[in-house]
Amino acid sequence: MTPTLTASPPELREALYALSIAKDVPDAALLDDVVRRFPQFGGELTNFAIAIAIDALHGDAVVEAAEAALDPNVLSPAVSRAMSRFQNRLHAVSEPTRLPAATVRSVSADAINPFASLSREDFRGFARRLDASSVFVAKLRDRQIEPDTLTPGFRKRVADNLHAPLDVIVAHFAAAQGGAAGPQFYKADGKPNNGGRQTFEEAVRSSGLSEAQQRALLAL
Amino acid sequence: MARTLQKIGDDGPLVRPDAVEAQIDAALTLTPQPLLARLAITDPRDADHLRSETLVHLVRHGRRTGDQGLISLVLPVLLARCEANLIVKVPDGQLPEAATVREDILGEFSELFASDGTGKDPAELDFYECKFNRAFRFFRIDVVRREAGQLKHVAQMPEPDEDSEPEPHDEVFARVSEAFRSPAMQDGDVFRSELHDAILELPPDERDAVILVHALGYQEESDDPGEETAATRCDCTGRTIRNRLTRAATKLARFKEDL
Numbered sequence: 001m002t003p004t005l006t007a008s009p010p011e012l013r014e015a016l017y018a019l020s021i022a023k024d025v026p027d028a029a030l031l032d033d034v035v036r037r038f039p040q041f042g043g044e045l046t047n048f049a050i051a052i053a054i055d056a057l058h059g060d061a062v063v064e065a066a067e068a069a070l071d072p073n074v075l076s077p078a079v080s081r082a083m084s085r086f087q088n089r090l091h092a093v094s095e096p097t098r099l100p101a102a103t104v105r106s107v108s109a110d111a112i113n114p115f116a117s118l119s120r121e122d123f124r125g126f127a128r129r130l131d132a133s134s135v136f137v138a139k140l141r142d143r144q145i146e147p148d149t150l151t152p153g154f155r156k157r158v159a160d161n162l163h164a165p166l167d168v169i170v171a172h173f174a175a176a177q178g179g180a181a182g183p184q185f186y187k188a189d190g191k192p193n194n195g196g197r198q199t200f201e202e203a204v205r206s207s208g209l210s211e212a213q214q215r216a217l218l219a220l
Numbered sequence: 221m222a223r224t225l226q227k228i229g230d231d232g233p234l235v236r237p238d239a240v241e242a243q244i245d246a247a248l249t250l251t252p253q254p255l256l257a258r259l260a261i262t263d264p265r266d267a268d269h270l271r272s273e274t275l276v277h278l279v280r281h282g283r284r285t286g287d288q289g290l291i292s293l294v295l296p297v298l299l300a301r302c303e304a305n306l307i308v309k310v311p312d313g314q315l316p317e318a319a320t321v322r323e324d325i326l327g328e329f330s331e332l333f334a335s336d337g338t339g340k341d342p343a344e345l346d347f348y349e350c351k352f353n354r355a356f357r358f359f360r361i362d363v364v365r366r367e368a369g370q371l372k373h374v375a376q377m378p379e380p381d382e383d384s385e386p387e388p389h390d391e392v393f394a395r396v397s398e399a400f401r402s403p404a405m406q407d408g409d410v411f412r413s414e415l416h417d418a419i420l421e422l423p424p425d426e427r428d429a430v431i432l433v434h435a436l437g438y439q440e441e442s443d444d445p446g447e448e449t450a451a452t453r454c455d456c457t458g459r460t461i462r463n464r465l466t467r468a469a470t471k472l473a474r475f476k477e478d479l
Contacts, residue, residue, distance in 0.1 A: 049431075055361060063353075086331060135323075
């Protein structure tokens with residue numbers, strides 16, 4: 001009964017979806033049936049059935065109430081960033097070639113986003129190398145920092161840690177923010193400013209970093 | 221007419237529930253203004269409320285037809301619902317970086333739409349057009365388990381030697397079983413929430429035994445070698461399962477007072 005450490009392969013995802021979709025709470029008959037269809041994943045399916053059963057204890061009433069309480073006129077920063085990830089992935093899927101050797105100097109929203117092709121593990125690895133939080137790296141990815149406030153040393157550090165040409169990094173930060181075509185609304189975390197962007201220092205100060213981490217990044 | 225789903229289930233191609241199919245057909249005819257009005261309805265009891273399954277179809281339709289405007293209208297609404305779900309299901313404190321995990325789940329989920337029709341599983345979103353909440357449950361639990369796996373490597377303690385036959389604890393588990401069988405009701409939420417937390421605090425072996433026997437309904441063991449039981453699922457003996465249940469019962473004893 002060891003936990004899964006990496007993203008589930010497609011065949012396993014198929015099996016887990018089958019288990020999750022069939023009933024609100026799995027029972028022995030369902031689990032036996034799905035294991036018969038996917039015998040190679042018996043252990044994973046058993047673990048997942050247990051996880052679903054525990055999860056179901058909470059019920060959906062609270063979730064439904066939370067959804068009903070949504071303000072349709074407010075787009076949260078998290079949703080805004082998810083939209084940005086959607087656009088970045090869409091761009092990556094539409095343009096499958098990775099970072100080109102040629103320089104990229106466009107300031108349009110079409111500039112290559114060097115973060116778009118990072119897997120979850122790559123993303124975390126980059127954050128560790130930079131000694132920063134995921135929240136801060138998400139701001140870099142989503143172009144939420146005023147490009148003019150980024151120090152040359154920081155830009156070079158990002159390029160080195162991403163193994164990407166400096167020109168690509170500069171173009172990425174300079175490009176317009178991607179994301180939802182509709183208006184952006186901010187509820188609480190972070191004051192709205194120039195297109196929702198923060199200065200480098202503001203971004204460093206508001207990303208859950210320790211004092212030492214903040215000092216190190218601002219000194220670059 | 222909604223596009224036929226591609227994903228093949230146990231009984232053939234996946235099929236949307238009739239109510240979803242009908243709502244999708246109607247939603248596809250909406251012009252932007254009426255669609256916006258429908259999207260603003262958050263009460264699921266309202267007859268004009270658009271189901272999440274319908275929103276998935278609309279975003280995929282926009283993706284296939286290159287209708288960026290449709291995507292920009294619908295996807296943020298769907299993601300906002302998902303965020304509301306995640307705030308409840310992955311609350312602060314459950315994981316050290318719960319907010320980051322929620323954001324990861326939301327971001328990864330949004331990327332499914334960008335990758336729709338491509339990659340190793342081009343029809344993955346078909347599941348979400350049939351049973352959105354159950355499909356998203358898989359997605360959420362899958363990411364949370366991966367995250368928990370990276371954070372916590374539980375050292376397996378040796379099983380204590382227990383020579384005597386374990387005592388049955390029917391009175392403790394009667395209420396536990398009932399909680400899993402009955403639908404969640406508002407007035408039972410406190411009990412269920414406390415039970416949820418108590419079960420999560422059990423050692424994994426004991427927790428698995430409790431869930432397999434008292435939630436999923438497995439026998440502890442069987443004389444029939446072809447029958448799956450809690451013991452076969454855990455690859456141990458029936459006696460070990462009973463010992464684990466006994467230890468779990470001690471820790472869950474306070475719940476029998478509610479009988």
